[in-house]
Amino acid sequence: MEPIDLVLAVDIGGTTTSLGLLDRAGADLGQATLATEGHRPAADLVARIAARADVLRDRLDQPHRLRGVGVGAPNANGRRGTVDNPVNLDWGPRTDLAGLLQDALDLPTAVTNDANAAAMGEWLFGGARGLRDFITITLGTGLGSGIVAEGRLVEGADGLAGELGHTVLEVDGRLCGCGNRGCLEAYVSAPGLCRTVLALLAERGATGPLAAVPPRELTARRVFQAAMEGDPVALAAFDATARWLGRKLAEAVAHTRPEAIFLCGGLAAAGELLRAPAQDWLDRFLFPAYRGRVALRRSELPEAGSALLGAGALIWSRLEGQGGPA
Numbered sequence: 001m002e003p004i005d006l007v008l009a010v011d012i013g014g015t016t017t018s019l020g021l022l023d024r025a026g027a028d029l030g031q032a033t034l035a036t037e038g039h040r041p042a043a044d045l046v047a048r049i050a051a052r053a054d055v056l057r058d059r060l061d062q063p064h065r066l067r068g069v070g071v072g073a074p075n076a077n078g079r080r081g082t083v084d085n086p087v088n089l090d091w092g093p094r095t096d097l098a099g100l101l102q103d104a105l106d107l108p109t110a111v112t113n114d115a116n117a118a119a120m121g122e123w124l125f126g127g128a129r130g131l132r133d134f135i136t137i138t139l140g141t142g143l144g145s146g147i148v149a150e151g152r153l154v155e156g157a158d159g160l161a162g163e164l165g166h167t168v169l170e171v172d173g174r175l176c177g178c179g180n181r182g183c184l185e186a187y188v189s190a191p192g193l194c195r196t197v198l199a200l201l202a203e204r205g206a207t208g209p210l211a212a213v214p215p216r217e218l219t220a221r222r223v224f225q226a227a228m229e230g231d232p233v234a235l236a237a238f239d240a241t242a243r244w245l246g247r248k249l250a251e252a253v254a255h256t257r258p259e260a261i262f263l264c265g266g267l268a269a270a271g272e273l274l275r276a277p278a279q280d281w282l283d284r285f286l287f288p289a290y291r292g293r294v295a296l297r298r299s300e301l302p303e304a305g306s307a308l309l310g311a312g313a314l315i316w317s318r319l320e321g322q323g324g325p326a
């Protein structure tokens with residue numbers, strides 16, 4: 001029996017780290033999760049990842065070759081393979097995560113941030129297959145973006161290109177987690193949607209089902225449910241979110257002229273409630289030469305497995321000697 005080629009995909013989160021053995025088609029041949037234990041040094045997590053990878057490989061009853069390791073991690077720099085000042089991990093200013101994993105597993109290793117991993121996953125295994133110009137927008141607790149232009153993932157001068165979430169939507173607007181004011185992420189994200197609802201309730205007088213929810217308990221999911229039940233405040237919040245998103249995406253289109261923009265992440269699960277009006281607003285704001293030619297689409301990756309698929313896609317592309325799939 002010919003050995004099959006596999007990669008180890010790793011998704012490092014603030015509390016949980018997931019591992020998966022993926023083949024070139026993205027099929028999952030074994031998965032495990034670990035507690036990240038971000039208060040301990042990175043080397044400790046790396047040692048546990050290596051040990052668990054051995055367990056997964058032992059369980060496989062077919063001959064295989066492990067070709068490399070792909071990692072998605074918060075605050076990762078794809079150019080350097082480092083993780084810099086991660087918010088939820090006590091790792092200090094800079095950790096050479098690619099170097100540590102390479103030493104532990106003796107395999108080629110590629111590291112990137114979650115937003116770029118999402119773009120790579122969409123490219124190899126999702127709706128962006130065959131495209132040379134597209135953008136992925138990850139909507140969850142923040143707004144991440146990965147930009148592929150002319151067949152390459154755009155990394156820029158220092159590996160940090162493409163932070164659309166921290167471009168200014170509103171001068172002197174809402175305070176953002178990054179310290180600036182008015183960032184897109186402070187409006188278009190799960191917490192941003194909740195802030196919009198609270199602002200609308202304050203403005204219109206607190207009526208409807210969301211007025212009964214204590215502000216701290218308000219979640220994007222509750223807003224979504226209220227919108228599905230026809231609550232005008234929730235519907236207005238989604239429309240405002242779609243308008244802001246459409247406006248900023250229209251600007252992004254001017255930079256790289258993508259064929260499609262993919263929405264992924266938890267808030268994208270609101271589906272047509274967000275996508276359809278955002279497509280309308282996008283077209284309205286677009287330079288007429290682009291109008292009707294940029295499709296806003298939902299990710300074709302399963303939400304639950306998308307982070308591992310992205311990490312796997314990253315290393316497969318790297319092994320194949322390019323910034324991305326041909």
Ligand SMILES: [Zn+2]
Binds near residue numbers: 176178
């Ligand atoms: Zn910001």
